Structure formats: C-alpha cells, structure tokens
Amino acid sequence: MAKQKKALPAPEPEGLDLIVRGGRVVTPEGIAEADLGVANGKIVRVASVIDDHASEILEAGGCYVFPGILDAHVHFNEPGRTEWEGLAHGSLALAAGGGTCFFDMPLNSEPPVIDAASLRAKRTLAEQKSCTDFALWGGLVPGNLDRLAGLRDAGAVGLKAFMCNSGVDSFQNIDAHSLREGMKRAAKLGLIVAVHAEDDALAARYTAEQKAKGRFNVRAYLASRPVEVELAAIRQALELAGETGCALHVVHVSSPEGLDLIAEAKAQRVDVSAETCPHYLLLNDKEVVKLGAVAKCAPVIRDERSRVALWSELRAGNIQTVGSDHSPAPPEMKTSKNFFAIWGGIAGVQHGFPLLINECLETLERDLPLFAAVLARNVARRFRLDEHKGLLAAGFDADFSLLRVSDQKHKITADELWTQHRISAYVGRQTRVRFTHTYVRGRPIWADGRIAPTAQKGKFIQPQR
Ligand SMILES: [Zn+2]
Incomplete structure (x- = not known):
C-alpha cells in the first residue's frame, strides 16, 4: 500500500x-x-x-x-581575569541597567586584545557567554603597528591607547612617537583611535611628590592628578589627530576644561569626539573622600563646580557619548591603607545610566531625547553601527x-x-x-x-x- x-x-x-x-x-x-x-x-x-x-x-x-544603551566603554576582563568580572555577569548587569550592547576594552583581559588572534578568542567567548550584543576594541600599544590591519579585518570597532600607565604590564602605554605612527596607520585603515588622556610624566611627578610628603590617603591621590595632567594629554592627542587626520575619541573626559579643548579642535575640523562617564556627572571629590576605594578612578572625580559644569557641557552638545567605564576588581584589591595601591576603576554598569536620568526628573521630557542621543544614537553613529543600531525606527534592530x-x-x-562582586559606587543612593x-x-x-x-x-x- x-x-x-x-x-x-x-x-x-x-x-x-x-x-x-x-x-x-x-x-x-x-x-x-x-x-x-x-x-x-x-x-x-x-x-x-x-x-x-x-x-x-x-x-x-x-x-x-528607550533605545537600547550602547555602552562603548567596559572592562569585563575575560579571558584571563574572569574572577574580576566576566562576560556573563557583566552583560547581565548591563541589561539590568538598560544596556543592549557593550564595547569591551582591550586591556585587563589576558591576553590583551592587541592582534587578530586575541580579538577572535574574546569574540568566541562573548558569543557563548554574553546576553547582550557586543563590539570589541583592539589595542594600540608600542610595537603592534603591523597588527592593526589584522585587528581591523577581525572586526575591531576601533583602537584604544593609554597615554599614561595602564596599571597592567601586558598593555603598555604609548609614547608620542608611537601614537603619531599608530594614528597615521589607523587613519589609513579607517579605524578610530580612543585615548585615555593623562600625561604620564606629570602624573608620575605629582604622585612622587605626594608620596615624598608621606601622604598616601584618598586626598593625596586626588591631589596627584590635577586637571592639568588631563589637559596636557588631551592637547597632545588633539594635535596628533589634526596632524594625521585620524579620527579621535577621548574617553572619560572628567573636566569642562578638557571638553573646551575638544570643542575648539572640533571647530577647527579635527575629527574628534568626547566621552564622559556617569561618575563624573554624579559624584564630586568630597563624595570620593567619603566613599573611598569604590570611587577611585583615573582621571579623578573633580570638584562640585566641575560636576555642575559637565552637565552644562552635556546639554550644550559638547559631550557626544556617555560610557560607564565599568572597571571592577575583586574586593581584596579594593582595600589598602595606601590609596595609591588600591586598584582603580568604578563598577557602575548597572546603575550609572538610570541614575543619570534620575538626576533630571524635573526636566525629564526635555532631557530624555538628549540621553537617547548620548547613550545610543551618537554612539552608533560615531562607531559606524548606525545602519542597524541606536535608534527606535523602522529598519533598526x-x-x-x-x-x-x-x-x-x-x-x-x-x-x-548582577555583577560578579557586589561592589558599586552607587550602593546606598536613592533613585x-x-x-x-x-x-x-x-x-x-x-x-x-x-x-x-x-x-x-x-x-x-x-x-x-
Ligand atoms: Zn576604561
């Protein structure tokens, strides 16, 4: 049948x-x-x-x-320092705070992402573990010029360089000569270069001065990184971007003075954008003294006048993106009587963004569109993901x-x-x-x-x- x-x-x-x-x-x-x-x-x-x-x-x-937040600045530390955070925990905490995509920084993971193979290794792990979408930064370090094309071909969203000591030996900071050469190469490859802008020599000198006076507390740390440390590095990076034609992104700008330098360069057609972080908009130096290790970061959080001025700069359009710079570490690395020895980095990927919005309740409907720009649309545009990310409109993800x-x-x-360690600069805050x-x-x-x-x-x- x-x-x-x-x-x-x-x-x-x-x-x-x-x-x-x-x-x-x-x-x-x-x-x-x-x-x-x-x-x-x-x-x-x-x-x-x-x-x-x-x-x-x-x-x-x-x-x-609200459009899914694209956090262009996190340190999830995987592979290699998974016990500090990890991609699963980090991405969940991001999602709990409204985030749908992160860009992981090339350092603090081990090996650092300074060539195509290390980028691919991190990509594979993130595809298995992250619940949000992700992009990956490559590193620009002394000696990896010939590996930048490989990083681009492997899909790096840009290159990150440190102008001062990064804190990890495997990711060396860059001197002016290497930065110039790196930017020339990046410009040819069509890669944006992001810089941690603090002048290494100045930071080292002021740190030595504090230590020589026998000062090792939180106030000494704040005093060791005055605003001129940041401004000197921003000036240099802007000059090199102008000279090489490389697209520049200055991460975690902490001061209105730094933003003014960037705005001036932009007016002179330097291709530059500025990022700040929630902690510079939410905290001042007095609160850092009270909070201690959880609020240690570099550049340092500045005074109340600066904090208020940063809000004006944000509303004036002089800050293009806001990223968390989520940078956690195990609790034992956050306790020392010597504040200089404490691992720096603020864990805030879960609450930083909602707290920013909470600061604007009285002007909420006026400010939410601004946040949709600096947390999503501008990020997607600056990093060329804007064909499908960053906007609530037909055709977008x-x-x-x-x-x-x-x-x-x-x-x-x-x-x-939801972070691996229940440490955050924002525990105790009301929202x-x-x-x-x-x-x-x-x-x-x-x-x-x-x-x-x-x-x-x-x-x-x-x-x-
Ligand atoms: Zn960072």
Whole structure:
C-alpha cells in the first residue's frame, strides 16, 4: 500500500513577533506615544496604533520605551581575569541597567586584545557567554603597528591607547612617537583611535611628590592628578589627530576644561569626539573622600563646580557619548591603607545610566531625547553601527528597554547587583528611575526585574566599512 502523503500545515498568517504597546517612545528628536511592531528581531513599524496579530504583546503603558544603551566603554576582563568580572555577569548587569550592547576594552583581559588572534578568542567567548550584543576594541600599544590591519579585518570597532600607565604590564602605554605612527596607520585603515588622556610624566611627578610628603590617603591621590595632567594629554592627542587626520575619541573626559579643548579642535575640523562617564556627572571629590576605594578612578572625580559644569557641557552638545567605564576588581584589591595601591576603576554598569536620568526628573521630557542621543544614537553613529543600531525606527534592530519612573524612591542595595562582586559606587543612593525590561533584537533579556529565560546569545557587532 502506498504511503499517504501528509498534508502540509497551513502557512502561518503573516504577522509580527512582538508589539510594544502604549509606551512613550524616546528618540533624539523627541518623545511620541507610539507602538513598535517587531518581526525577525527588527523594528518594522512605529505607529500610533498597531493592532496586527502578534505572538507577543508587551504592555508599555506608563513607561518610556528607550533605545537600547550602547555602552562603548567596559572592562569585563575575560579571558584571563574572569574572577574580576566576566562576560556573563557583566552583560547581565548591563541589561539590568538598560544596556543592549557593550564595547569591551582591550586591556585587563589576558591576553590583551592587541592582534587578530586575541580579538577572535574574546569574540568566541562573548558569543557563548554574553546576553547582550557586543563590539570589541583592539589595542594600540608600542610595537603592534603591523597588527592593526589584522585587528581591523577581525572586526575591531576601533583602537584604544593609554597615554599614561595602564596599571597592567601586558598593555603598555604609548609614547608620542608611537601614537603619531599608530594614528597615521589607523587613519589609513579607517579605524578610530580612543585615548585615555593623562600625561604620564606629570602624573608620575605629582604622585612622587605626594608620596615624598608621606601622604598616601584618598586626598593625596586626588591631589596627584590635577586637571592639568588631563589637559596636557588631551592637547597632545588633539594635535596628533589634526596632524594625521585620524579620527579621535577621548574617553572619560572628567573636566569642562578638557571638553573646551575638544570643542575648539572640533571647530577647527579635527575629527574628534568626547566621552564622559556617569561618575563624573554624579559624584564630586568630597563624595570620593567619603566613599573611598569604590570611587577611585583615573582621571579623578573633580570638584562640585566641575560636576555642575559637565552637565552644562552635556546639554550644550559638547559631550557626544556617555560610557560607564565599568572597571571592577575583586574586593581584596579594593582595600589598602595606601590609596595609591588600591586598584582603580568604578563598577557602575548597572546603575550609572538610570541614575543619570534620575538626576533630571524635573526636566525629564526635555532631557530624555538628549540621553537617547548620548547613550545610543551618537554612539552608533560615531562607531559606524548606525545602519542597524541606536535608534527606535523602522529598519533598526529591536534593541530597547522600558524605563519607569516611580513615585517611590528606591534605595540601591548590594543585593540587587548582577555583577560578579557586589561592589558599586552607587550602593546606598536613592533613585526613582529603573529599567523594568530590556530586549535585544526583539527578545527579552531582562523582564520584570528578573533575568528572562532566553536561549539567545549576544551577537558580535562590527562597524560598517
Ligand atoms: Zn576604561
């Protein structure tokens, strides 16, 4: 007897995978009440009402639908120093704070990412472990000029260089000559160069002065890195960018004076952008003295006048991107009577961004579009990911979060941290802003304050060439 042919199942009606319904959608241009329609991980429609069939409806009434944050500055330390953080913990904490994509820095992982092979090794690990999408920085160090083309071909989002001691021996800081040569090469390769801008000789001299006076406390550390340490390095980097035509990104600018130098160079057509970090906008030097090791970073957090001025610079458009510079370390490296010996770096990937928004509650609807620019759109544009990342519009990846402002203040506790070590500069702070849901390419990563059970893993994102 001939086997009967099984009837084919009826084709599924053409529909959406997801509708995000009834939220207030934030873009750099403004805020609009709209629904998002998502199919195959992409936003396919933004309209005032979408009532098609969809497999999932996410009710967003009472929330802002915020573009997924692209954090262009994290140190997740994997491979090699996984016990400091790691890609799984780091990406989860990022997602809990509204982030959908991180750019991992080339140092603190071991081996450092200074050639194509080390970039590929980190990429493989992140594809297995990260719940958010990711891009990878390559390193520009003395002696790796001939490996920069390999880094580009392997998909590096840019090159990072240290103008002062990086703290790790495997990632050497760069002298002016190597930086010039590196920038020439990077310009040819179409790679942006990011610099940690602090002058090594000045920092070393002021540090030695403090130590010679027998001063080793937090105040001595702050005094060892006055603003001129940062300004001298920014000036030099700007000069070299102008001379070589290389695109320059100055990371973690801590001072309005530094931003002014960058704005002047930009006006003279130097291709430069500036990043600052939440901690420079949220904390001042007096709070650093109180907080101690959790608030140690370089460049140092400056006085209240500078903090307030940084907000003015942000609103004036002189800061193009805000990145967390999440840089954790095990607790035992954060305790020493000698403040200089404590590992520097602020862990803040989970709460830094929502806390920034919390600072603006009185002007929220005016400021949210600005945050959509500096946390998403500008980052995607500067690093050439803007064909598909950084904007809530049709054709873009469905990377977004739901942001809720509650009437009640919530006090941040160590228990709620998803980072490997429950250390953060922001424990104890009060906030009314939280991200309740985070979706990457249309799939939930973080939902109702919990990790969403999902098989989706992060995707390696490469710049458009
Ligand atoms: Zn950093």
